[in-house]
Amino acid sequence: MSVRAVVVFFVALIILRIGNHRIFGxxxxxxxxxxxxxxxxxxxxxxxxxxxxxxxVAALVLVLLHKGLAIVAYHSSFGFGDFIKGERVKLIEDGDLMRDALKKNSVTENDLEEALRKSGTEADLSKIKSAYLERSGKISVIMKDDND
Incomplete structure (x- = not known):
């Protein structure tokens, strides 16, 4: 089993190199x-x-399928990319909570406050231009300019 583990380890690395660097990124x-x-x-x-x-071989086929679908998603203009990879959701617009989006995506105000703290900003909604639930599940925040 140890020999198989070593072989699988190196084969898995080769398969991932054939695939796409973003698979686990x-x-x-x-x-x-x-x-x-x-x-x-x-x-x-x-x-x-x-x-x-x-x-x-099944592992290789799976990685090649992933790569192929990623290529199709990149080049598609009919929403296939959003279906495969998901799409971002606006949670805050000009300081106003988008409550329906929060509810639909099970995001609480505490989740938003945590994302604000992680981004190093105040938890003052009035200073936020927009916030999104990204495809990765993370929340990104764009602050208003001082001129806004």
């Missing part, structure tokens, strides 16, 4: 699903629960 649902399934498939190769070579 982002945290969109699209990328997280691949990570979970990829790990599950490769664990079967290590433990011997599945045939070794077909399991590695």
């Amino acid at each position: 982002k945290n969109s649902a699209f990328d997280i699903v691949l990570g979970i399934i990829y790990g599950s498939i490769l664990s079967r190769a290590i433990t011997g629960n599945s045939p070794f070579i077909p399991t590695l």
